[in-house]
Amino acid sequence: MTGARVSGVLLSAHGLVRRYRAPGGERTVLDGVDLDVHRGESLALLGRSGAGKSTLLRVLLALEAPDAGAVTAAVGDDERRSVRPHWRTGALRWYRRAVQHVPQDSAASLDPRLSALQAVEQPLVRLGLHRAGSVAAAERAAECLEAVGVGAALHGHRPRQLSGGQAQRVAIARALAPRPVVVLADEPVSGLDAPLREHVLDALARVRSTTALVVVSHDLAAVAALCERTAVLHAGRLVEDRPTCDLLADPRHEAVRELVDALPRLPSVDGAPQPA
Ligand SMILES: Nc1ncnc2c1ncn2[C@@H]1O[C@H](COP(=O)(O)OP(=O)(O)OP(=O)(O)O)[C@@H](O)[C@H]1O
Numbered sequence: 001m002t003g004a005r006v007s008g009v010l011l012s013a014h015g016l017v018r019r020y021r022a023p024g025g026e027r028t029v030l031d032g033v034d035l036d037v038h039r040g041e042s043l044a045l046l047g048r049s050g051a052g053k054s055t056l057l058r059v060l061l062a063l064e065a066p067d068a069g070a071v072t073a074a075v076g077d078d079e080r081r082s083v084r085p086h087w088r089t090g091a092l093r094w095y096r097r098a099v100q101h102v103p104q105d106s107a108a109s110l111d112p113r114l115s116a117l118q119a120v121e122q123p124l125v126r127l128g129l130h131r132a133g134s135v136a137a138a139e140r141a142a143e144c145l146e147a148v149g150v151g152a153a154l155h156g157h158r159p160r161q162l163s164g165g166q167a168q169r170v171a172i173a174r175a176l177a178p179r180p181v182v183v184l185a186d187e188p189v190s191g192l193d194a195p196l197r198e199h200v201l202d203a204l205a206r207v208r209s210t211t212a213l214v215v216v217s218h219d220l221a222a223v224a225a226l227c228e229r230t231a232v233l234h235a236g237r238l239v240e241d242r243p244t245c246d247l248l249a250d251p252r253h254e255a256v257r258e259l260v261d262a263l264p265r266l267p268s269v270d271g272a273p274q275p276a
Pocket of ligand 1: 020021029047048049050051052053054055056218
């Protein structure tokens with residue numbers, strides 16, 4: 001633990017290195033990543049497949065330890081703690097509450113035995129915020145489902161009775177329930193068709209009004225309107241970290257130009273393509 005003042009930085013990664021064993025030797029997947037997440041901001045974390053985005057997320061979530069570097073998080077107004085996976089149950093409870101996760105393919109990550117309402121109540125009970133079966137837990141879960149546009153008619157539905165977009169929104173409500181300060185969402189709209197994608201993006205925009213949001217994606221079009229800041233990972237390094245509008249107007253790194261060039265374009269009156 002350090003005594004440094006927090007100054008609006010909720011979550012901070014400094015010099016993160018992560019290596020994995022690969023056939024032929026070790027592979028460096030994160031190579032000195034520095035990243036700050038500030039109170040109330042929305043940050044897109046982009047990169048090609050294999051760039052290291054999910055690995056960075058797992059290290060930020062204290063699910064994996066880095067080989068070098070550190071993650072620190074703000075606790076209250078004037079204290080930071082370093083964060084690493086911990087063997088002792090409950091040691092990271094404060095962090096698990098403050099930093100919530102919407103996993104990739106969150107529909108599959110929902111417990112098939114639990115209804116939508118129970119799925120959202122579960123973290124409240126696990127984190128010791130409410131008693132199992134209490135009115136307070138049910139009320140908080142219903143409030144979060146409502147916030148992401150899942151009405152009471154779906155409260156009793158199991159995951160298999162939900163559409164992909166509805167299940168994704170239940171997963172977002174589940175992340176919101178413990179009133180986190182940061183929500184980290186891994187590819188929240190990949191694989192969804194256009195209308196469902198709009199619903200999920202709308203749910204994430206509502207998250208943004210109450211917590212900081214980090215959205216991992218390989219699709220700039222999906223997150224450009226949602227996130228005011230964009231960081232781009234390329235081969236384990238952060239090659240850009242700027243306001244999204246600046247990055248769109250003037251992409252500097254080749255990997256970022258590739259993402260901008262992949263944005264859908266509409267034909268203009270004279271036939272030249274225009275950004276959508
Ligand atoms: N546990 C592991 N053991 C060995 N290699 C791994 C492990 N986890 C990830 N990798 C490798 O690390 C690299 C980065 O993977 P990661 O999942 O972080 O990338 P990503 O940017 O999230 O990709 P995608 O967009 O495809 O999900 C990949 O080459 C992957 O094969």
